[in-house]
Amino acid sequence: MSWVKSVQYSGEDVFDEDADDINLQDKEWKYNMKKRVRDGYVDGIDHGKEASLQLGFNMGYREGAASTMAIGQLKGIISAIQCWCQLQRPDTPTPASVTDLLQRVVKHEDSLMEAMRTALENPIPSVSDVSENMEDLGVGEVESGCCGDGGCSKGSDCCRKDSDMDLGPILPQKPRLSFTLPTDPFTIIGESLEQLLQCCMDIVSELGLSQELIRHLQQLKSATE
Amino acid sequence: MAHKSEDVFDCILMADDRFHVEGYREGFDEGTRQVMIDGQELRASHGAKLSMEVSFYYGFGITWKCLLQNNTDCETLESLLGLIQRFPHEEPQYENLQEDMEKVRAKFRLVCSLLNVPTDLSNYVKSGGSWGISF
Numbered sequence: 239m240s241w242v243k244s245v246q247y248s249g250e251d252v253f254d255e256d257a258d259d260i261n262l263q264d265k266e267w268k269y270n271m272k273k274r275v276r277d278g279y280v281d282g283i284d285h286g287k288e289a290s291l292q293l294g295f296n297m298g299y300r301e302g303a304a305s306t307m308a309i310g311q312l313k314g315i316i317s318a319i320q321c322w323c324q325l326q327r328p329d330t331p332t333p334a335s336v337t338d339l340l341q342r343v344v345k346h347e348d349s350l351m352e353a354m355r356t357a358l359e360n361p362i363p364s365v366s367d368v369s370e371n372m373e374d375l376g377v378g379e380v381e382s383g384c385c386g387d388g389g390c391s392k393g394s395d396c397c398r399k400d401s402d403m404d405l406g407p408i409l410p411q412k413p414r415l416s417f418t419l420p421t422d423p424f425t426i427i428g429e430s431l432e433q434l435l436q437c438c439m440d441i442v443s444e445l446g447l448s449q450e451l452i453r454h455l456q457q458l459k460s461a462t463e
Numbered sequence: 464m465a466h467k468s469e470d471v472f473d474c475i476l477m478a479d480d481r482f483h484v485e486g487y488r489e490g491f492d493e494g495t496r497q498v499m500i501d502g503q504e505l506r507a508s509h510g511a512k513l514s515m516e517v518s519f520y521y522g523f524g525i526t527w528k529c530l531l532q533n534n535t536d537c538e539t540l541e542s543l544l545g546l547i548q549r550f551p552h553e554e555p556q557y558e559n560l561q562e563d564m565e566k567v568r569a570k571f572r573l574v575c576s577l578l579n580v581p582t583d584l585s586n587y588v589k590s591g592g593s594w595g596i597s598f
Contacts, residue, residue: 315523
């Protein structure tokens with residue numbers, strides 16, 4: 239079989255099976271390693287989500303809740319005053335100051351929600367920032383008294399009890415926000431919450447309504463300062 | 464010889480691990496970012512809305528209590544205020560959050576009907592707290 243001898247084998251020969259083998263193995267290796275990276279990435283995402291799920295939920299929810307407590311109460315107060323006026327004096331229109339204040343409160347509320355939404359769409363903290371916030375939040379700790387944000391660790395029979403004219407147990411705590419509102423959370427574009435609360439106190443005085451109510455409004459105002 | 468081939472396998476396994484770990488770290492950061500950031504607006508606004516609604520009921524109730532003083536028997540009103548005071552609505556892990564929220568809403572509707580509140584506040588309650596002024 240002389241034709242066999244006439245065939246020359248060299249490293250550059252296209253029929254060099256060894257070279258082909260090496261290329262193939264190299265490609266296969268790279269493919270497998272890329273696959274390992276992808277698999278790792280997928281596992282990592284799942285575990286990352288799982289690890290941060292509860293913390294992330296707590297952080298966002300509590301902060302959102304704390305930021306609207308005062309404005310929500312004020313809206314309830316002024317709405318009640320409006321109802322009172324309508325019931326007590328059905329033949330006279332509700333004082334313009336009352337309806338005007340209610341509209342301003344609603345506007346403030348909308349601005350607050352909008353500011354929150356905008357702030358949260360902005361660039362985000364890094365994981366290390368989040369870790370700092372974790373300690374900052376001190377899950378389980380409360381700021382003042384035993385009924386600060388986050389609920390009472392002593393159970394429901396603690397100082398959150400109802401008592402005679404006990405008006406002040408639910409006061410907003412200034413939230414430790416993990417997102418930054420464009421301005422102080424209690425001073426939105428336009429009027430500040432303090433201004434609105436003051437206006438409400440003025441109305442209550444003008445209408446000759448309860449002193450207790452004024453005291454409650456004062457407490458709310460102090461809590462937001 | 465056996466020793467040498469074990470080294471070779473070790474190298475392969477270590478490389479395999481290393482790639483997996485690299486991908487894992489990146490994925491972990493991404494997963495954390497997705498939860499902490501992407502969902503935060505939803506959670507914050509959820510907490511904000513619930514708090515706004517409960518606080519509204521509280522402010523409303525407290526005011527009526529002040530205005531009525533001792534003139535009227537306001538047991539239902541006291542009950543509403545007590546319910547809210549005991550309700551940790553700002554606590555996302557509270558297991559009865561939804562249930563207690565419904566109780567508060569129902570109590571508020573009752574208070575409104577007892578007070579003959581001449582407004583359609585039931586709209587507020589039905590819409591779960593979102594409400595345009597329509598007195």
